[in-house]
Amino acid sequence: MQFDAATTLETPTGAALRLYVQRPEGEPRGIVQINHGLAEHAARYARFAAFLAGRGFAAYAHDHRGHGRTKAPGAPLGSFGPEPAADKVLADVLAVNERIAADYPGLPVILFGHSMGAMIALTFLMRHADRIAAAALWNMPLASRPEARAAKLLLAWERFRLGSDVPSRLMPRLTFRAWAKAFPDARTPFDWLSRDSGEVEKYIADPLCGWDATVGMWRGVFDFNLMAADDRALASIPKPLPIQLVGGAADPATAGGIALKRLERRLRRAGFSNLETSIYPETRHESLNELNREIIMEDFARWVGRAVAPA
Structure with missing residues (x-):
């Protein structure tokens, strides 16, 4: 399955983003702006985008710098490029958001990650x-912030020994490989992603998936983590904004959804009043590629329909 259209979006950061777009028949109810995960790419969300189009929503998804088919200065596959890399990634997301606003002025944008x-x-x-x-x-x-700071210290040591532009040796052991060990009877090192063996095989066969990120990219990931874990920064977000948290009860990356529950408690303490959290039984890391993906996508469609419904 493929998106309706694939194009290149030049951004102020100097990146040439690969941008995928799926449009429904007629005027969209809103636009879902998709942000993919580490060591994958936006084209993998074509099935989700087609589902959204069938419910009246357009979808825009781009390859982050260092991922997929995006080209950016000093950012080959596996690297965000020179620091401050996190700010450049966010500037690219803003460029896509501005493109959406130009294509569909006034329509609501649902940010998905x-x-x-x-x-x-x-x-x-x-x-x-x-x-x-x-x-x-x-x-x-x-x-947590202490955990993310500890990771940054490990990466600083690794950068001193190896440099920023080489694959990290430490972080894959603490993340992807550690998560794989949660399933001792797994057929592959990536069974932690999904119970659907066909989807796991497609991930393994995809040359744009599953690679080891550089030390510099991991530093950028934990920069995002530290920013996202800053309670003070939540003050800029309107408290009634609809926010959906989704996880899997068998996802080792989030400790079976505990990380999502912890975020939910944090948001409620901060005064957010329009939260919906769903932790799906037996579901692993990639909800959109899981055996129960149709149920999960239908739940998303109902939530997003409520989120953009006129008051």
């Missing part, structure tokens, strides 16, 4: 909440 993409989405929301009508944060392995 999976895993690392959820960290990016939450950080973007902290800076540009006025541009977003609702936010869906899925499968986000958000570490």
Whole structure:
């Protein structure tokens, strides 16, 4: 399955983003802006985009710098490029958001993020909440601030020894490989992504998936984590904004959804009043590629319909 259209979007950061667009028949009810996760790419969301189009929503999804078919200065596959990399990634997200506003002025934009993409989405929301009508944060392995700072220290040591532009040796052991060990009877190192063996095989066969990120990219990931974990930054987000949190009870990346529940408690303490959290039984990390994906997508469609319904 493919998106309706694929184009290149030049951004002020110098990136040439690969941008995918899916449009419904007729005027959209709203636009879902998709942010993919680490070591994957936006074209994998074509099935989700087609589902959204069938419910009257347009979808825009781009490859982050260092991912997929996006080209950016100093950012080959696996690298965000020179620091401050996190700010450049967010500037790229803003460029896509501005493209959406130009294509569909006045229509509500629902910000969607999976895993690392959820960290990016939450950080973007902290800076540009006025541009977003609702936010869906899925499968986000958000570490606490002390944990993220400890990871940055490890990466600083690794950068001193190896440099920024080489694959990290430490972080894959603490993340992807550690999560794989949660399933001792797994057929592949990526069974932690989904119970659907066909989807896992497609991920493994995709040369744009599953690679080891550089030390610099991991530093950027934990920069997003630290920003997303900053309670003070939540003050910029309107408290009635609809926010959906989704996770899997068998997802080792979020400790079986505990990371999402922790985020929910944090948001409620901060005064957010329009939260919906769903932790799906037996579901692993990639909700949109799981055996129960049709149920999960239908639940999303109902939530987003309520989120953009006229008051």
